[in-house]
């Protein structure tokens with residue numbers, strides 16, 4: 001039996017972990033024993049526990065209650081507390097997702113204790129180290145024994161960085177001799193699974209928050225580079241107001257707590273969201289998010305996960321970043337990079353909303369079975 005310590009802490013990680021926990025529960029209970037550790041990086045009910053309940057993620061055995069703080073403060077506290085749990089549990093490997101500070105702290109603990117790290121969402125690169133996520137991903141990939149890569153672009157990046165992509169059978173894996181797998185995207189597994197599960201059920205996020213169920217644009221934003229400077233956030237909110245006016249659409253904006261805090265503290269920004277065309281709602285659950293994505297006319301986001309989910313749900317997307325690691329979205333012509341630039345956001349919206357031809361969404365992210373593939377390779381390679 002392989003003992004896996006899954007370390008998660010932020011909203012997107014709970015959602016990703018749901019896919020693997022589901023696969024373990026369905027097919028690998030006799031081979032994998034999963035123990036979940038929640039770092040407490042996200043802690044509001046709507047940023048954390050709602051996902052455990054709704055997505056049936058097994059309850060965490062440990063909650064480290066680290067909370068918010070500067071990068072150094074948050075990561076340092078995590079290092080200390082994760083190490084204690086690892087010493088106590090003595091797992092065979094740590095299972096980590098994506099690129100948050102929880103991922104970074106956990107992979108550093110693992111490598112110093114000579115434990116395997118399994119990195120799901122490996123190889124993802126924006127090539128901009130001003131984003132903390134890029135730094136976290138590079139470090140985690142380089143500390144990992146097993147790397148699970150969701151896209152061709154990710155495979156190319158790891159190859160360029162010198163990873164050996166040839167899988168040598170029967171060679172024990174380690175961080176010095178890692179194995180890299182192209183495996184599809186576990187977020188796609190989740191979207192397929194929960195869309196199917198929800199068919200015929202009327203969740204109606206629309207009734208709950210009294211929002212129109214059509215003719216709206218779904219927006220999310222939380223990147224420090226977009227929401228921490230008044231002028232930048234003002235540009236984005238002005239662009240959203242303009243789009244709502246010109247195209248007669250509602251903007252539906254489930255607000256991340258970082259962004260909420262920045263708007264609440266600022267009367268000019270509060271004024272910009274007071275238009276009746278902009279509807280601010282609290283962070284929604286994953287099933288509500290799928291419903292919002294699926295009925296929207298356009299998605300405008302700086303979220304790594306939401307830009308891909310727009311594609312899964314066959315919706316065009318404006319990516320409010322200067323670059324995206326998900327370059328295949330841009331190549332498919334269903335997404336545009338608009339950064340936080342007023343004119344690019346307004347013109348990008350016009351590009352998609354005035355389009356008369358149908359967009360085509362070829363399959364890019366696997367077959368919805370990435371989680372089972374990952375579990376099988378863990379069984380094949382760990383121990």
Ligand code: UD1
Nearest residue numbers: 010011041042043044047068069099100101132133257258
């Ligand atoms: C973090 C991740 C980011 C990910 C995002 C997903 C890092 C470096 N960043 O960014 O990669 O895309 O999560 O949402 O790991 N807050 C609350 N309640 C909460 C959580 C946060 O009020 O439950 C507020 C606090 O004021 C906190 C701020 O949001 O200081 C930022 O939280 P933090 O986890 O540091 O970063 P995120 O911006 O959420």
Ligand code: UDP
Nearest residue numbers: 011012015254283284285286289303304305
């Ligand atoms: N999400 C959600 N409710 C929200 C906003 C996002 O359930 O109000 C989900 C979204 O569907 C996706 C994930 O959270 O699966 C993305 O997380 P986030 O945008 O916080 O982080 P990122 O992906 O940018 O790291």
